[in-house]
Amino acid sequence: MRHYRPVENRHFRSLRIKDKRISGLGFYQCTFEGCDFSSLALASCSFEQCEFINCSLTNLTHQHLSVLSVRFQACKVLGIQWESLNFPLSFCMTGSKLIYNTFHGNSLPEIEFSHCNLIDTQFTRCDLRKSNFTGSEFIHTTFEHCCLNGANFLDSEGLVLDAESNAINEVSLPLEAALGLLQKYRLTIR
Incomplete structure (x- = not known):
């Protein structure tokens, strides 16, 4: 201690x-x-x-x-490596700009990143269950091997998710992101 x-x-x-x-x-x-x-x-x-x-x-x-x-x-918030902070780690961000941040192996269930701009930010092997990303903008931001079950991305822009490398059960997505998930499989929806 x-x-x-x-x-x-x-x-x-x-x-x-x-x-x-x-x-x-x-x-x-x-x-x-x-x-x-x-x-x-x-x-x-x-x-x-x-x-x-x-x-x-x-x-x-x-x-x-x-x-x-x-x-x-x-x-x-620019250039912070959140994975090396001491645990437990709990915070929320609203209306903030995150640039070049990395989250690797962080356990952040129910975290809030609402109405934020996430630019060149990486989430890898993170627990983001039931997290709130409502109204956020994603530019070159990646989610790899993350648990996003129950997360809320409604009203967000620029979100790209890979369903094969992330857990995305019961995720709330804007239409653009949901259609982006289907592009990989070359499906046509009429």
């Missing part, structure tokens, strides 16, 4: 912490609004029940980082 210096119930506005290293802090019920954390290195830190609003998290590096019950709203 790690011991963190506690930072509790704080509201941080317009912080600019770029190209710095922060270690040994535990943030609990904190809000970060309009902050820029570009190229920030986090070591042995935790975020629990925190909220990030309109923040830039680009090229963030981390070691021994815990994220539990964290909300990201209208954030720019």
Whole structure:
């Protein structure tokens, strides 16, 4: 069990912490609004029940980082490797832009990525059961060997799924994505 210096119930506005290293802090019920954390290195830190609003998290590096019950709203999240975060991992993203993110082997059932732009993002061997991707846009985003059973992709755009390499039982899809599943088999629907 790690011991963190506690930072509790704080509201941080317009912080600019770029190209710095922060270690040994535990943030609990904190809000970060309009902050820029570009190229920030986090070591042995935790975020629990925190909220990030309109923040830039680009090229963030981390070691021994815990994220539990964290909300990201209208954030720019670029180049994060989520698979190396400590477990359990729980968060939700709404109205955010994710670019060059990788999720590999993450257990994220019922996760929310609603109304997000997911660009060049990879989900590989992830448990995304009953996840909510409603209203999101997918550009060069892949799902490989993922459990997507019960996931909701309604009102999303650009989604491409392979039914043979993903579990997709009871998935809610927009018409465009459903027809895309059939293209592989060269079926004609009239």
